[in-house]
Amino acid sequence: MSEAKSPSLGWMKTNHLEIEHWIEKLRKAVKDKPKPLIKPIREFQQMVYSDPILYGNVQGMFADAHRYKKNTPLGWQPQPMNFEEFLELLNAIMFTAPEAYQSGRGSDQEAAGMIGFPINALLNWPMATPQGYDVFSNALVNQQLKKILVHWSKFLVTKDSRYVLTEGDCAEDVIAWLSPHAQTEMVSVAYNTYGDGPNPVSKTDTFPDIFQCQPGEEYYGYQSWDDFFTRQFHWEKRPISDPDNDNVITNACESAPFDIARDVALSAPFWLKGQKYSLENMLNFDEFTPQFVGGTVYQAFLSALSFHRWHSPVNGTVVKAYVVNGSYYLENLAEGFFHPIVKTEEDGKVTVTGGPDSAAPNDSQPFLSAVATRAVIFIEADNPAIGLMCVMPIGMAEVSSCQITVKAGDKVKKGQEIGMFHFGGSTHCLMFRKGVDLDFFTYGATLGPDGDTNIRVNTKIAEVKV
Numbered sequence: 001m002s003e004a005k006s007p008s009l010g011w012m013k014t015n016h017l018e019i020e021h022w023i024e025k026l027r028k029a030v031k032d033k034p035k036p037l038i039k040p041i042r043e044f045q046q047m048v049y050s051d052p053i054l055y056g057n058v059q060g061m062f063a064d065a066h067r068y069k070k071n072t073p074l075g076w077q078p079q080p081m082n083f084e085e086f087l088e089l090l091n092a093i094m095f096t097a098p099e100a101y102q103s104g105r106g107s108d109q110e111a112a113g114m115i116g117f118p119i120n121a122l123l124n125w126p127m128a129t130p131q132g133y134d135v136f137s138n139a140l141v142n143q144q145l146k147k148i149l150v151h152w153s154k155f156l157v158t159k160d161s162r163y164v165l166t167e168g169d170c171a172e173d174v175i176a177w178l179s180p181h182a183q184t185e186m187v188s189v190a191y192n193t194y195g196d197g198p199n200p201v202s203k204t205d206t207f208p209d210i211f212q213c214q215p216g217e218e219y220y221g222y223q224s225w226d227d228f229f230t231r232q233f234h235w236e237k238r239p240i241s242d243p244d245n246d247n248v249i250t251n252a253c254e255s256a257p258f259d260i261a262r263d264v265a266l267s268a269p270f271w272l273k274g275q276k277y278s279l280e281n282m283l284n285f286d287e288f289t290p291q292f293v294g295g296t297v298y299q300a301f302l303s304a305l306s307f308h309r310w311h312s313p314v315n316g317t318v319v320k321a322y323v324v325n326g327s328y329y330l331e332n333l334a335e336g337f338f339h340p341i342v343k344t345e346e347d348g349k350v351t352v353t354g355g356p357d358s359a360a361p362n363d364s365q366p367f368l369s370a371v372a373t374r375a376v377i378f379i380e381a382d383n384p385a386i387g388l389m390c391v392m393p394i395g396m397a398e399v400s401s402c403q404i405t406v407k408a409g410d411k412v413k414k415g416q417e418i419g420m421f422h423f424g425g426s427t428h429c430l431m432f433r434k435g436v437d438l439d440f441f442t443y444g445a446t447l448g449p450d451g452d453t454n455i456r457v458n459t460k461i462a463e464v465k466v
Contacts, residue, residue, distance in 0.1 A: 019121055019124070020079065022121060023079045023080070023089070023121065023122065024079075026089050026092055026093070027079075027080075027085075027089065029092055030088050030089060030091075030092050034088075035091060035092065035095065037087060037088075037091050038091060038094055038148075038151060039151075040144065040147040040148045040150075040151050041087055041090060041091050041094070041148060043144060043147070044087070044141075044144045044145070044147075044148065045087055047140065047141075047144055048083065054135070054138065054141070055083075056131075057131040057132075057134045057135050058083045058131075058135055059082060059083055060129070060131035061126040061127070061129045061131040061132035061135055062080065062081060062082050062083060062086070062126050063082075064126075064129040064130070064131055064132075065125040065126045065128070065129055065132075066081075068125075068128075068129065069125070079122070080122055086122055086123075089122055090119060090122065090148070093118050093119060093152070094148075094151060094152050094155065095155065096118070096164075097155075097156060097161040097162075097163065097164040097225040098118055098164065098225070098423070099164055099168075099174050100164065100168070100174070100175055100176060100177040100179075100182045117396075119329075120329065123329050127329045127330070127331055128331065132329075133330065133331075136327055136328065136329040136330040136331075137327060137330050137371075142325070142326070142327050142328055143325075145328045145329070146325065146328070146373075149328070149401070153226070153401055153422060153423065156224060156225050156226045156422070156423065157224045157226045157227070158224055159223065159224060161224050161225035161226070162219045162222065162223075162224060162225060162228075164176065164177055164225060165177045165178045165219050165220070165222060165225065165228055166178055166179075166219060177225075177228060178207075178219070178220055178228075183206070183207040185305055186207060186211075186305050187201075187205060187206065187207055187210060189303065189305045189306055189454065190205075190210050190233075190237070190306075190307075191203065191205070192453060192454075193254070193453065193454045193455065193456045194442070194443035194444065194445050194453060194454070194455045194456070194459075195251075195443060195455060195456035195459035195460075196241045196441070196443075196459045196460040197459075199456065200236060200237045200238070200239065201237050205237075208220075209234070209237075210233060210234060210237050211231045211232065211233060211234065212231060212232045212233070212234060213231065226422055226423070229308060229422070229423065230308055230309065230420050230421075230422060231307075232307075232309065233307060233457075238254075238456055238457050238458045238459075239458065240414050240415035240458045241458065241459050241460035242460065243315075243413065243414050243415065246314070246315055246381070246382050246383035246386075247383060247385070247463055247464040247466060248414075248460050248462075248463050249313045249314055249386070249430075249438070249460070249461055249462040249463065249464075250311070250313050250314075250414050250415060250457075250458050250459060250460060250461060251300075251311075251313065251455050251456060251457050251458060251459050251460075251461040252310050252311055252312070252313045252391050252393075252418075252428060252430060252457070253300065253302055253307070253308075253309075253310055253311070253393070253428050253457055254302065254306045254307040254454050254455075254456060254457040255300035255301055255302045255303075255306075255427075255428065255454055255455060255457075256300055256301045256303065256445065256451040256452065256453060256454050256455070257298070257299075257300045257442050257445050257446075257447050257451060257455060258299040258300050258301050258365050258427065258447065258448060258451065259297070259298075259299045259365075259366065259447060259448070260296070260297075260298050260299075260440055260442075260447070261276075261277050261296065261297045261299075262295075262296050263294050263295075263434075264277045264279055264292065264293070264294065264295055264296065264297050264431075265277070265278065265279065265293070266278075266279050266280055266289065266290070266293045267279070267280050267281070276366070277297045277366055277369065277370075278370050279292050279293060279431075281370035281371070282297075282369050282370050282374075282392065282429070282431075283376060283390070283392075283431075284324045284376065286320075286376065286378075288319075288320070288378055288388065288390075291388055291433050292390070292431050292432070292433055292434070293434060294434035295431060295432050295433045295434045295435075295436065296431070296432045296436065296438060297369075297429050297430070297431050297432075298429065298430045298431075298432075298440065298461070298462070299365060299366065299369065299427060299428070299429045299430075300427065300428060300455070301365065301426075301427050301451070302421070302426050302427065302428065303454065306454060307457060308420055308421045308422075309417055309419070309420040309421075309457075310375075310377075310391065310393050310417070310418050310419045310420060310421075310428065311414075311415050311416060311417055311418060311457055311458060312379065312391070312412040312413065312414055312415065312416045312417075312418050313389075313391065313414065313430060313461065314379060314381040314382070314383070314386060314389060314412075314414060315381065315382045315383075315412070315413055315414050316379045316380050316381040316382050316383075316386075316389075316411075316412060317379065317380045317382075317409065317410070317411055317412070318377065318378070318379055318406045318407060318408055318409065318410045318411075318412060318418075319378040319379065319380050319388065319408060320376070320377075320378045320408050321375070321376070321377045321378070321404045321406055321407060321408060321418075322375070322376055322404070323373065323374070323375050323376075323402050323404065324373065324374050324375075324376060325373055326371050326372045326373040326374060326395075327371045327372055327373070328372070328373065328395070330368075330371050330372070331367070331368075365394075365396075365427045368394055368396060368427065369392070369394055369427070369429055372394050372395050372396065373394075373395040373402060374392055374393060374394040374395060374402060375391075375392065375393045375402040375404050375419060376390065376392055377390065377391040377392070377404060377406070377418055377419070378390050379391065379412065383464065385436065385437075385464045385466075386432065386436055386464060387433055387436070388433060389430065389431060389432050389433070389436075390429075390430070390431040391418065391428070391429075391430060392428060392429040392430075392431065393419065393421065393426065393427075393428040394426055394427045394428055394429065395421070395426050396426045396427060401421065401422035401423060402419065402421060403419050403420050403421075403422060404418065404419040405417060405418060405419045405420070406418045406419070414458075415458045430461075436464070437464065437465040438462045438463065438464060438465065439462060439463050439465055440461065440462045441460055441461060441462065441463070442455065443455060
């Protein structure tokens with residue numbers, strides 16, 4: 001397989017016209033083959049209609065998305081037009097699996113972005129409005145959204161969901177996940193990574209060389225779209241750094257580093273532009289929260305084309321593990337329509353950055369650590385210099401099915417699987433107590449939302465200073 005340029009790790013398409021094109025195709029599919037609303041969507045509709053304030057906010061977020069567009073330099077028309085059309089489009093998604101590629105023709109096609117979040121594609125700008133913030137912070141709305149996502153998940157684990165693995169029409173801007181082009185992109189993501197020592201994935205490796213599958217069987221042996229998306233490495237491709245050295249902490253997820261924050265506060269205003277980490281909100285006011293005040297948070301982003309399972313970063317014992325039900329489509333208002341425009345001048349040249357940002361969910365990762373659905377896994381490390389630490393995988397939009405595969409009392413080894421995301425990737429945090437003195441290793445990767453290169457799962461991410 002030829003070497004490919006590493007694709008973007010984001011879930012969001014940067015070309016707004018491509019998003020609009022996808023929504024137009026979805027709208028046409030609804031018109032050509034209308035389907036009755038599924039039960040949880042009908043319940044959501046009735047809930048909104050029965051609450052005048054909620055109804056006003058829901059309709060207002062779609063209307064304001066159109067209104068705010070006029071005051072921005074963005075070249076797109078936000079869709080859908082109103083709540084009723086949104087429900088019809090959402091209903092259509094329930095009978096589909098996420099498509100791999102949705103832009104360009106032939107060799108110009110790009111990796112999955114917004115289509116990795118098809119529901120988010122409909123809500124990307126409505127959720128960036130003040131009314132959208134009110135809607136998606138509503139606990140009852142999130143309960144109903146969870147029912148809708150659970151319904152969709154039941155389809156994504158069936159054999160009927162596998163059609164996107166092998167079916168695709170370049171004329172319709174769709175290619176299959178297991179097509180040669182898509183495989184090349186996924187191989188490129190696995191190859192173009194940072195880590196401790198040379199990457200065991202070589203330039204000549206193919207998809208079956210890297211990921212566990214049965215290339216001689218139909219659908220490469222994958223039993224559903226979800227089975228494909230939670231695929232596993234051949235583990236010699238992701239060896240564990242210093243498995244017996246308890247001073248070495250390994251990367252819990254194949255992910256691009258977002259932030260390293262020290263001296264983290266118990267409580268902080270995470271909803272503002274600065275997006276500080278707020279431990280009591282992140283840890284859902286758990287009894288262990290005070291132990292992490294003044295400690296360190298490491299956060300990193302999982303991509304659409306990458307690997308979606310979580311692995312223990314230390315040798316130790318699971319003390320507590322549970323899922324916190326949170327929001328699904330809530331984002332920091334300061335990162336969307338209200339993202340400030342910044343002008344800088346150097347040598348007479350004016351540069352304009354910022355402004356309304358379609359990548360607001362990605363840029364809102366610290367905010368999401370306090371409000372989104374997330375797993376909280378406390379591990380007592382064997383190394384007393386580390387002691388109690390926490391792994392916190394965080395759902396983003398429809399990628400919020402956090403499955404924990406360990407329980408309190410389980411002994412875990414570095415690199416051992418402790419859970420996974422379904423429906424794709426997301427973000428995660430590692431938390432350490434005050435006084436745990438760590439050197440972090442990012443191998444030259446760019447920190448922040450613009451980082452586009454993963455650090456390998458199971459490779460050394462930090463080490464206790466001795």
